[in-house]
Amino acid sequence: MLLNQVSGQSFVVLPGKAPRVFSRECSCWGSRKFMKTTAEVELLYLRKDCLLIECEVSVIKEELDILVPPSDLSDHLATLLEGKIGADVTFKVQGEVFAAHKNLLAMRSAVFNAEFYGPIGDKGVQDIIIDDMQPAVFKAFLHFIYTDSMPFMDDLDDDDKREMVKHLLVAADKYAMERMNRICEGMLCKSLDVETVATILALADQHNCRNLKDACIEFMLSSNRMDDVIASQGYAHLKRSRPVLIVDVFERTVKSRKI
The missing domain is CATH 3.30.710.10 (Potassium Channel Kv1.1; Chain A)
Structure with missing residues (x-):
């Protein structure tokens, strides 16, 4: 912007121009457009061969992208x-x-x-x-x-x-x-399979693992291999050690068939 040396006001030479960003990658400096001089321009803006230019400069610091290593605690x-x-x-x-x-x-x-x-x-x-x-x-x-x-x-x-x-x-x-x-x-x-599901069911019941217990029973009901489960050693152990679980499995089997 040119500074009017009579009124002290600024005059925008190139209106509507976006701010120019100067960076290391920019090879273009300044402007190719010039203002034609007239008697009025010389009277208002040029005094003793001196031209006053008003500039607004904003310095933006680049944020450093610091690589933080993952936690190794x-x-x-x-x-x-x-x-x-x-x-x-x-x-x-x-x-x-x-x-x-x-x-x-x-x-x-x-x-x-x-x-x-x-x-x-x-x-x-x-x-x-x-x-x-x-x-x-x-x-x-x-x-x-x-x-x-x-x-x-x-x-x-x-x-x-x-x-x-x-x-x-x-x-x-x-x-x-x-x-x-x-x-x-x-x-x-x-890791459930027909050979181990009964043993894991007994373990889940013994240690109050409700989610694991439900998963075992659902596996036994949905695998369509109940005969194989019953024939496993784990199921025989389950009947001896925790017969109440057999009742639970039986009741859920009946309910699933009704549905």
Whole structure:
């Protein structure tokens, strides 16, 4: 804009033009259009061969796109578990010893919290014997406590993997690990077959896993292979150990046929 040196007002030379953006990539500077001089222009805008130009300049800082790496907290906690640095409690499981940290265990499990810091807990306990869990299962259980994720099990075949998950579900129920319990339920729901569904149904009922229990019964009713399920060893065990479940399955079968 040209500044009128008589009135002090500004005059837009090129009206309607969008603001010009100057950047490193821009090779075009200035304008090719010029204003023709007249006596009036020289009188108002040109004084002593001086031309006053008013410019509005906005400096925009470019935002830096900083790449933030994903969280690696779980990796550090896994390293803490493996390195045993600062461990203040040990678990003896069928001859194997596992070191851990009371604060972290108590934070993750209400059962451990009560055992270590509750009114009747033993704050000074340093050695705990676990006699109802296999070493491999307890190791996987600690892995979940520290990392909030299931351990790597791709090296196991389907049967061994299913057995591991069943044991982890029992551990999750014992130590009030709700998220772990739900994950185990989901994994077992995806592994149901006619040979194992009855056994898993008994397990679900024993540990109050309602979703898994319903999934087992629905599988038995919808698979059209009820005869194969009844012929399985798991079903025979189910009849002996939890006969009430057989009644439940029978009642749902009757209801489904009516529908």
